[in-house]
Amino acid sequence: MAGGLSSEALLRSAYGVANSLLELEPRITQEALESAVDTVLAMPRFIGVDRTRLLRDLEARNNTLVSGYSVIDDKDFSAWVAKARENRPFAFWDRYRHWMDRGKRWADGPLRQMDRLTDDILDRLRNPETAGAWDRRGLVVGDVQSGKTSNYTALICKAVDAGFPLVIVLAGVHNSLRSQTQQRLDEGFLGFDTRLGLLADEQENQRIGAGRMPSAAFLVAHSLTSSSEGGDFKTATANGTRLIPGGRDPIILVVKKRVSILENLLAWVLSVRAVEDASVPGGKIVRDVPMLVIDDEADNASANTNEYRDDDGNIDEDADPTKTNFLIRRLLTSFEKSAYVGYTATPFANVFMHHEARHRIAGEDLFPRSFIINLPAPSNYIGPERVFGLNRPGPDGEARGLPMTREVRDAEAIFPPGHKRDLQVTELPKTLKEAMLAFILACAARRVRGDVDVHNSMLVHVTRLIAVQEKVATLVDEHLVDIVRQLEFPGTGGTAISELEALWQREFASRAEDLRSLLSDHDLPPVNWDEVRSQLFDAAKRIAVRQVNGSAKDALDYVTHPEGFSVIAVGGDKLARGLTLEGLSVSYFIRTSRMYDTLMQMGRWFGYRPRYADLCRLYTSPVLVRWYRHIATATAELREEFDLAFDNGESPLEFGHRVRTHPDGMLITAANKMRAGTRVRAGFSGTISETVAFDVASAQKNLDAFGQFLKSMPDRDGTGRQRWDDVDGAKVLGLLQRLETSQESWKANARALADYVADRLANGRLGKWTVVLVGEGDSGITKWIGPYEVILANRRNQVHGDGSRVTIGRLVSPSDEVSDLDRPAQDLAMSQTVAAWEKKAEPKRDRPKSPSGPFIRRQRSPDRGLLLIYPLNARPPAEIPLVGFAISFPFDEHAPLIDYAENSVKQLESVFE
Structure with a gap:
């Protein structure tokens, strides 16, 4: 390989050169794509690069569509970002965009939309140079595993470029999610590995991600947290850096939503930057340091689940909110200038917040009064509607799910509902053993397609109890060792190879044509058994088993495996929210939840599956398949309500009222997040x-x-x-x-x-x-x-x-x-439905074939x-x-x-x- 580069690194380099050539083209046509590929492959350094693979990657970049997003806002803002970008360099953003384009190979459509969207969000915050006190609250709604982290990384880059000197990211409640989020920000924003130190000026030779892009400038921003498992905020560490928010260089912190962490963070900020002011709650305030708070998974832990009314039903400013909610609000009110942006795939707990709820010290609740943005996923995203289909009859309704689910009926006997931590687990369900074989097949098939130095993950989620997870992980590891032994020494007995072949023919080969037709927008080259058989041992021997739970030392540290990490992750709650499983192809999931938002967040199998979407399999119970399909339908209908609010020019307050009083809205989240006690009110x-x-x-x-x-x-x-x-x-x-x-x-x-x-x-x-x-x-x-x-x-x-x-x-x-309805009323409902669709930004897809329910009922x-x-x-x-x-x-x-x-x-x- 050229210069000792791996096949993946060489492909990335060829991809970057081809993109540079395409930028010279006035219009990207198929002929232009093929010409660029042929020009690149004629260069001696790129001999051996897979032409088909390079061409498909370039096609994906230029052909991926993304629908326009909808914005509901309070209109209390004036656009300022465009002018700011003319008058000052946006260096962090330019570097990050280059990284997402050339390093991560994002498609052009989603990349351009991310640029527009983050400008729109920043406009709805405040120019950090705005004088006086201000406080902005917003919410961005996107699908599970659809790229929200990339989106807020872009927002952070632009905010720092624009002059926000302090950024705080609230990253879930577990160490693993916080660590993974910090790793993503190390790559995309900081450009260096924080495990090696927190100060940018000490890290010029330890660049990663965006910082390693060719000709990338080394930009100075410091972190007071690191991506190591124990790298959360510590007062002593912060004091040791001698950094002060609002100083010469920007500062970022990535912290868990844990009471002790937030208490220490708030105390530190007030001690090093606040001034005395008897007129504000607490008697101290930080002036002239604009702060941006990003709340990842904003519906989790952030919402106040305590009662906030008195016996007469009035807002009680003395009613104590939950501690996490209180500390987030207190952090915001401790700054004269603050902006808060929540990101979530399940926004209903946030919208259910009461817009008038206040506390005498913490101030108003986190209701997104300034704006709510509905962010549709690109065409190459595989979400609930695509996996499970919809239950809506009619031309725009009934949608067939992908044939990738396998029913699990034998797990309950081993993991009975309500089991305790001392449950004896001496064997694995047959379906789990089959799922492990499916994972090995998926890894091998990806190797056949040329994806060798890539990450592969399998999720095993059968219990929330750590003691039981440990037993399962041990049995999974033992079974994996036995399979690898049989593949290495096929003449020593065992049925693994025959089982793998039978499973390939039954589960993969028989469904291949159907899946390729349903996933026609994906690059899915055909693969046969003989090719897969030749890669089985090499694929299987790379697989490791990791526990991902509160006590495990194992971590899904993909960053330290640049040549690819194949892992079977056994866990519970830590696998259920926020944590990204890179290259996830097989999921074994039998946990049940009573809440729609929790079930959606547990769906780690949603996301982007380039070149292996047809190899993905979900092993789960029939009842969960039914519920996910129902949830997909309910969520689709609520997003119709969102589009209606957008079309009518409604504010976040008006939309919040609509969702709170919509019968579907009552199904979505826990009662304590709706502040409804044991009774629910609906309109x-x-x-x-x-x-x-x-x-x-x-x-x-x-x-x-x-x-x-x-x-x-x-x-x-x-x-x-x-x-x-x-x-x-x-x-x-x-x-x-x-x-x-x-x-x-x-x-x-x-x-x-x-x-x-x-x-x-x-x-x-x-x-x-x-x-x-x-x-x-x-x-x-x-x-x-x-x-x-x-x-x-x-x-x-x-x-x-x-x-x-x-x-x-x-x-x-x-x-x-x-x-x-008579014909004129039907035509009007149809025209209003199409008009709402046409208001969405280009490019658009799925033009309505029949009028939408809300517009029908308006007639x-x-x-x-x-x-x-x-x-x-x-x-x-x-x-x-x-x-x-x-x-x-x-x-x-x-x-x-x-x-x-x-x-x-x-x-x-x-x-x-």
Whole structure:
């Protein structure tokens, strides 16, 4: 290899030269790409570089699309960054951009969007030269494992360039996540390895990441924390550096959200920089030192989960918040000039914060009053919708998930629910052993494709108890050693090779064509068994087993393995949030959580999988597959609400109210993060409520109730679909009062719906309804409901336990929800949907094919509702059909909030009992 470079390093170098040539092209065409590749490969130093691989990497850089982002803000800002970039060098940003382009080989579309987005965020903060006191609070929402760390690294670079002298990054609650975050900032921002020292002027010869890029300037910024496992903030270390915030050079700290750390940090800052001021809480304040706080995983630990109201329901400024929340707020209020930006994939705990909550010392809560930004992932991101699909029928709805999941049904016998730390674990589930073989196959197949010096990871998450994790890690290591021995000495007996071949044919070869068609935007060269077989031993012998938990000394230290690190990571909570598993291909995950946000954060398998997306496999339980699919659907619908708020020009406060009172919003996070205690209040204005769960015991009663309701309607001839207009709202109310709905149908809680309709009727609203009996299903099974013979509709379903409960995905098709609108109203809903889509920045994808639900409901008068009745074939054959219903409510600005008798958290718990 040229100059002793590894194949990966040589490819990176060739990639950089080819990109330089492409920058001379007025327009990037396929011909220009191929010409640049051929020119580079003609150079003697690049002989031997894989032409196909280089060409695919360049194509990915130039063809990856990313949708425009939406911004909801308070309009209390004036743009200043563009002018600042003209008047002063943005050296940290220029170096970081060069690193992401040439070093990390980011695609051009996402890189340009990151530049625009971070300028927009910085604009919404304050110019650090702004006089007087100011305090800005914002939130950036992105998908799990979608590049949020890269985004806030870019923001930090620009903020320091613009004149922020102090940056504090709140990086989770575990050492491993804090250490990994510091490593990423060492690479992208500082340019040197903080494990070797904290001061930039001592590290010029220890450059890493952006600092090692050819011709990169050595830029001075100091860190008071290091990337070592124990490198968190220490007062003695900070004092030993003699650095003071606001001095000549910028300072960064990466700290855990732990009470003791934050207490020490706050005390140190006040001791070295604050001045006495009796008019401020605490009597001290730091003046003229603009501070930027980045809160990574901002929904975790930062939110105040204590009660903040008095007995009369008023804000109580003496009510003590949680300690972590208090200290973050106290840090912000201790600075005259501060900016706070939270980053999260699950923002609901943040939006549920009350915008008026205050504490006499800590000040206002962390509600993102200044701005909220919805950041879509690029086209090459593999997220929940792509992995699990959606449950929304219709042209824009039902989406097929990738065929990469494998059901785990044998783990519960070994890791029973509620097990204790003294659980005896003497064997691994057969599915876990299979998952280990799948990981070896994935590593070998990547080597066949030329990806030899790369990271490969497997996640094993079966318990949160460290003592049990240790036993599992030991058994995994022993089993791995046995497999490697069989691969090294194939004639000594054992079944590993035959099992690997059988698994390859069954799980990989048979699905290869299907996956490549579903992942047509990925570069996935075909691989055959003979090629994989030749790489099995070399792949397997590089694999190490690591525990990643609170007591383990093992760490996923990818940085110290430049030639690639292959690891099976066994852990629990530390693997569940924030921690990035580089090159993750196989996940074995059987933990359950009752909270949507927790489940989403546990999904470490979401992210970018260049050249190996087809090799990824997820081993998990059927119930988790179902829940993730449901979560993906609920999250997609809530993002529609975000886009609606953006389209209407709403502020963060207005959007926060929308989410807090949206029935879907009640499902997303823990009750204490919603400050709702044991009761949840929700508003139904502008929403759709539909039954997605059924108690079979109520089937006959509900069938009778619908039959009586339909008998009371004017007669209709024929069978199948029937429609009635101008139905009296009192009749619909009477039906709702007779129905029994399952606890799992949170949005279709019959009691809450009846209370809402009754209130609106009493106030002269919802007096007229359109009722549709959707009786022309596709099952071929006919039944009678009241006086009407109907064909039951098929819905994907799951029967639980002894058959007493049935759940489905989405009930309603968009075409049904517009059935009461005339053509002009339907066209207007469609045009408004497209207009909202067109407001997003270029490049865009997925032009809507049907109107979005919120825009449909905006066309309906507040006096009119829509009731859809669905006879379903969604259970084992039985004489009594299940009947689902949906209510599409118009927007009504005067509508009240309705109390749920039992909150969604308790309802969700029942699913796992």
